[in-house]
Amino acid sequence: MTPRTFHRQVFWLIAAGTLALLISVSLSVSPVNAKPPAQETEKYCLSCHGDESLSMTLPSGETLSLYVAQDDLDHSVHSTVGIECEACHNNITEYPHPENKYQSKRELSLAYYQTCEKCHSANYEKAQDSMHAQVAAEGNKNAPVCTDCHGAHDVRPANEPRSLISETCKQCHSEIVESYRQSVHGAALMADENPDVPVCTTCHGVHNIQDPRTSQFRVDEPELCAGCHANKELMDKYGLSADVYSIYKRSWHGVDVSVYKAKWPTIWHDSAVCSDCHGIHDIRSTDDPASMVNKQNLLTTCQQCHPTAGPNWTDAWTGHNEISLERTPFLFYVEKFYGSFTSFVLWICVVYVVLQFVRSVVDRMRSNRP
Ligand code: HEC
Ligand code: HEC
Numbered sequence: 001m002t003p004r005t006f007h008r009q010v011f012w013l014i015a016a017g018t019l020a021l022l023i024s025v026s027l028s029v030s031p032v033n034a035k036p037p038a039q040e041t042e043k044y045c046l047s048c049h050g051d052e053s054l055s056m057t058l059p060s061g062e063t064l065s066l067y068v069a070q071d072d073l074d075h076s077v078h079s080t081v082g083i084e085c086e087a088c089h090n091n092i093t094e095y096p097h098p099e100n101k102y103q104s105k106r107e108l109s110l111a112y113y114q115t116c117e118k119c120h121s122a123n124y125e126k127a128q129d130s131m132h133a134q135v136a137a138e139g140n141k142n143a144p145v146c147t148d149c150h151g152a153h154d155v156r157p158a159n160e161p162r163s164l165i166s167e168t169c170k171q172c173h174s175e176i177v178e179s180y181r182q183s184v185h186g187a188a189l190m191a192d193e194n195p196d197v198p199v200c201t202t203c204h205g206v207h208n209i210q211d212p213r214t215s216q217f218r219v220d221e222p223e224l225c226a227g228c229h230a231n232k233e234l235m236d237k238y239g240l241s242a243d244v245y246s247i248y249k250r251s252w253h254g255v256d257v258s259v260y261k262a263k264w265p266t267i268w269h270d271s272a273v274c275s276d277c278h279g280i281h282d283i284r285s286t287d288d289p290a291s292m293v294n295k296q297n298l299l300t301t302c303q304q305c306h307p308t309a310g311p312n313w314t315d316a317w318t319g320h321n322e323i324s325l326e327r328t329p330f331l332f333y334v335e336k337f338y339g340s341f342t343s344f345v346l347w348i349c350v351v352y353v354v355l356q357f358v359r360s361v362v363d364r365m366r367s368n369r370p
């Protein structure tokens with residue numbers, strides 16, 4: 001080692017030592033009122049917000065509880081990944097807090113939910129395109145934001161159990177949820193969290209809910225139902241026919257709707273889709289006397305659009321069934337009769353033509369004799 005490299009090494013050693021010393025000094029003599037280290041934030045904030053009686057009065061006159069329950073935090077999906085107060089309340093680091101501008105509880109919610117965007121930008125963007133955001137933009141303050149459906153300090157997976165989804169929507173759409181609960185789909189969900197039946201979000205989506213009363217939604221509906229009802233394996237489980245969709249597609253209504261879907265999806269057409277005959281949120285089993293397609297109600301259902309239809313109309317209609325001896329014996333025999341009658345008539349014709357031919361040949365031979 002030359003003296004020159006030795007000096008250089010000593011220099012670097014001294015430099016590194018001084019730096020280390022400086023860092024440790026700056027850490028130990030931090031200013032008195034600086035914010036506490038990250039892992040201490042929750043403890044610091046809860047030293048006041050853990051008090052159940054802490055509250056404030058907003059300019060609107062409402063009392064806002066400022067209590068944040070440790071129990072809620074413990075169960076929140078965020079706590080388990082180490083997300084604490086400051087991650088969301090990034091403008092508040094110490095007390096006194098910056099002055100706030102909310103007039104009411106709702107305004108506070110509408111201001112604070114924006115913080116979700118930071119980490120969940122995909123869902124946030126989707127939500128901006130939704131029907132809910134649209135009505136919010138039109139001034140409806142009751143349109144839901146993230147925290148109405150998920151909460152703020154007690155965020156849990158929104159689909160566990162699965163019936164929680166309808167409970168979430170029920171806050172504002174209680175009548176629909178009530179009718180869904182009594183439907184064949186809803187009853188199966190409520191009774192045993194059945195994973196096979198559709199929930200609100202299966203048909204409407206979640207964060208990008210669109211207006212379901214457009215002609216586009218209408219022409220897409222048969223395929224929505226077919227997602228399950230044309231699935232043979234799934235339908236076998238419930239003893240249901242998986243042909244309902246294919247037979248519908250061949251019906252007058254089905255062909256009509258397919259043409260509109262392909263050519264004019266934005267033009268409204270009245271030809272029947274699944275829900276016109278079965279109901280929407282109140283779909284029932286076909287043998288439930290309250291079902292719209294139960295024998296006693298079927299004519300009324302058709303008369304919504306065919307006001308002059310009489311009882312013969314529904315009797316002649318084969319519904320979703322291939323003609324069979326069990327379900328439609330009369331049509332079965334009519335079809336059988338025509339099936340055999342037609343070939344019988346054809347055979348007669350063939351025999352007649354052959355006989356005519358023979359006859360004409362014989363006649364010609366006779367007339368050719370001298
Ligand atoms: C010394 C007690 C104290 C501490 C510590 C404290 N707060 Fe507060 N906080 C209050 C009081 C009192 C209010 C009522 C409004 C006010 O006085 O500013 C309040 C109001 C709030 C509000 C609602 C009003 C607003 O400003 O938007 C939020 C959110 C809040 N605190 C979050 C926090 C967070 C996050 C922490 C930790 C970084 C924290 N607080 C630490 C006492 C405290
Ligand atoms: C995942 C983000 C998130 C975290 C983490 C979080 N908050 Fe909040 N906090 C919010 C939102 C959003 C609101 C608005 C809630 C509403 O709409 O009612 C809120 C509201 C508040 C309020 C006003 C009173 C109320 O409940 O509406 C206080 C006080 C508060 N938070 C304190 C805290 C404290 C203390 C912590 C840490 C222990 C904390 N927050 C952690 C998002 C969060």
Ligand code: HEC
Pocket residue numbers: 077078081083087088113115116117118119120146147150151152155156157158159
């Ligand atoms: C600092 C980043 C951050 C912020 C801010 C934040 N989140 Fe989260 N959130 C996460 C992380 C990380 C997870 C866990 C990721 C995972 O398990 O997929 C999570 C999970 C979730 C889940 C559960 C997803 C599931 O598995 O079912 C929901 C719901 C959720 N957040 C909603 C919110 C809402 C509502 C807000 C606003 C009040 C918010 N988050 C703010 C980071 C954040």
Ligand code: HEC
Pocket residue numbers: 116117120123124125127132144145146147148149150158159165168201202206207
């Ligand atoms: C109208 C109610 C509603 C609103 C508003 C809402 N969510 Fe959800 N969210 C749900 C439901 C319900 C689920 C579960 C969906 C499912 O499993 O079908 C969910 C699932 C999630 C998940 C977990 C699954 C995933 O997509 O990653 C996250 C994260 C989430 N939401 C974040 C947000 C954020 C952020 C906002 C605000 C921009 C928001 N949500 C607004 C109802 C809502």
Ligand code: HEC
Pocket residue numbers: 131132135140142143144145148149165168169170171172173200201204206209210211212
């Ligand atoms: C906090 C209240 C609230 C919650 C929670 C909520 N909605 Fe809504 N929803 C509204 C409001 C308000 C409208 C606009 C109603 C209007 O203009 O008639 C709306 C509109 C809709 C529409 C469009 C049809 C219409 O009437 O305009 C659908 C579909 C819808 N919501 C489905 C859902 C589903 C599915 C959920 C649960 C995942 C849900 N909503 C949760 C308040 C809510």
Ligand code: HEC
Pocket residue numbers: 166169170173176177180185198199200201202203204212213221275280281
């Ligand atoms: C099987 C599919 C399906 C399911 C499941 C479903 N919906 Fe619907 N929903 C529809 C269809 C189709 C329409 C359009 C009805 C129309 O043409 O008027 C609709 C319309 C709506 C509307 C607006 C029209 C109205 O009647 O006010 C709301 C709000 C709504 N649904 C909410 C919900 C909620 C909440 C749930 C869960 C309990 C739910 N839906 C479950 C298919 C479904």
Ligand code: HEC
Pocket residue numbers: 184185188196197198199202221224225226227228229238240274275278283284285286287
């Ligand atoms: C996510 C899958 C799924 C979707 C989507 C779905 N269904 Fe169902 N549906 C089921 C299952 C599973 C059952 C059987 C439930 C049971 O019996 O417990 C069922 C039962 C029914 C029944 C009762 C049959 C009987 O006589 O017992 C009718 C009718 C029905 N669905 C119509 C529809 C219509 C119309 C749509 C579209 C608007 C639709 N379903 C969308 C899964 C689905």
Ligand code: HEC
Pocket residue numbers: 222223225226229239240241242244245248253272273274275276277278286293298318319320321
């Ligand atoms: C014009 C009215 C009408 C339309 C449109 C219609 N259905 Fe039906 N559906 C009925 C009638 C009537 C029955 C009961 C008699 C039968 O089984 O044919 C029935 C029976 C059913 C059943 C019970 C099958 C079983 O095995 O017992 C299901 C499931 C069903 N329909 C689903 C659908 C789906 C999905 C669509 C749309 C693709 C649809 N329906 C369109 C009238 C209709």
Ligand code: HEC
Pocket residue numbers: 252253256269270271272273276277298301302303304305306313314317
């Ligand atoms: C939502 C409205 C609606 C409902 C409900 C409905 N239909 Fe139709 N139906 C139509 C339309 C629209 C046409 C097409 C008429 C045209 O193109 O001229 C049609 C055509 C028909 C046709 C062939 C054309 C004709 O007029 O003879 C038959 C058969 C028919 N429907 C039977 C039924 C039966 C049976 C029911 C009840 C189970 C029923 N429909 C329920 C709207 C409906």
